[in-house]
Amino acid sequence: MTAHHPLRPLLFALLGFALAGGPAACSRATPPASTPRPATDSPASTDSVAAAAATDPAAVVPDGSPRLVDSAAGSVHVQYRVYGAGEPLLVLIHGWSCDSNYWQAQVADLKSRYTVATVDLAGHGGSGANRSDWSMAAFGADVAAVVAALPKHPQVVLVGHSMGGPVMVEAARQIGPRVIGLIGVDTLKNIGLPRPHDSALRPRLAALEQDFIGTTRAMVESSLFAPGSDPTLMRRIADDMSQAPPAVAIPAMRALLSWDGADTMRALSVPIVAINADLGGVTDEARIRKQVPDFRAVIVPGLGHFLMMEDPARFNPILDTEIRALLQHAAAAATG
Secondary structure: OOOOOOOOOHHHHHHHHHOOOOOOOOOOOOOOOOOOOOHHHHHHHHHHHHHHHHOOOOOOOOOOOEEEOOOOOOEEEEEEEEEEEOOOOOEEEOOOOHHHHHHHHHHHHOOOOEEEEEEEEEOOOOOOOOOOOOHHHHHHHHHHHHHHOOOOOOEEEEEOOOHHHHHHHHHHHHHHOOOOEEEEEOOOOOOOOOOHHHHHHHHHHHHHHHHHHHHHHHHHHOOOOOOOOOHHHHHHHHHHOOOOOEEEEEEEHHHHHOOOOOOHHOOOOOHHHHHHEOOOOOHHHHHHHHHHHOEEEEEEOOOOOOOOHOOOHHHHHHHHHHHHHHHHHHHHHHHO
16 A cells, blocks of 8 residues: 555545545446445336336335435435335445445344435435536435435434545424434544635646546555455455546546535534544544534544444444434434
8 A cells, every 4th residue: 555645644634524425337347345235226116116106105115225315415316225124224325436335234224113214415426417516515415315315313423434425414404393403433633724826736636637536546555544454355345446536536526525524523412422543633522512512423443434334343343332322312202
């Protein structure tokens, strides 16, 4: 692994805001799921499930079948899947140049207790890309559309990895009081810090424009994994992310770097917790709490940016603990 790639400063700037939420096309390499990926659904089966859900929202749709909903951001279709039948509704949001398969190591465990929705943000996975707005607010509208399509769940917890952190913040603003809390995964580290200056980022973004595949692969391999990480997982993620469509990934990255969510986070008035790795430095919880008093960090040492994939046996109980804490907080608020 290269010790100091020239784009390392850009990566840590991105990780601070939440590197995640770019595009993934259907023609990409096999996603690096920690558990086997479900067989690809045929267009006919996907269309039939989507049609059944559209014509009768109460229709019984097979667990994990692809569903479609139109996002308010450009009327692009967003693909999502639903698992389980418990409460609350958990919505798992992927990061930059990833897709919903990055959460596969969590779905089986979570669906035994909760209802779980995994989302392909627009321009990623099975979702459409026929729009030009790749802002965090537009991605938030994708998530809000999925939540609106699942109205029977009164309580919603949003879980966002990397760029999915800013996306979940924007989604929570749009969804409203159904959201009882937010859980970030290796994200929101730079809240309260000045954004990187354009003059420093411009040449590094230009490298993505000139050689998206090579630059993305190098960034992933040099900066997103801790020493001793599984080389096979590292290679699979680097291969997958480097195949994302640049027409979505690059403007999404620009939007991510310009996002300043402290005001939005403060206005939400719900607990926000980040389960973060210590890669690149421990999250400065005290600094962030000066901006967002309801913020809390849980640090998982020794793992890289994709901690939910690198060590699910360690990560999943932490995630479940934080979900239960949000439920207890919501119950106490309702009775107090």
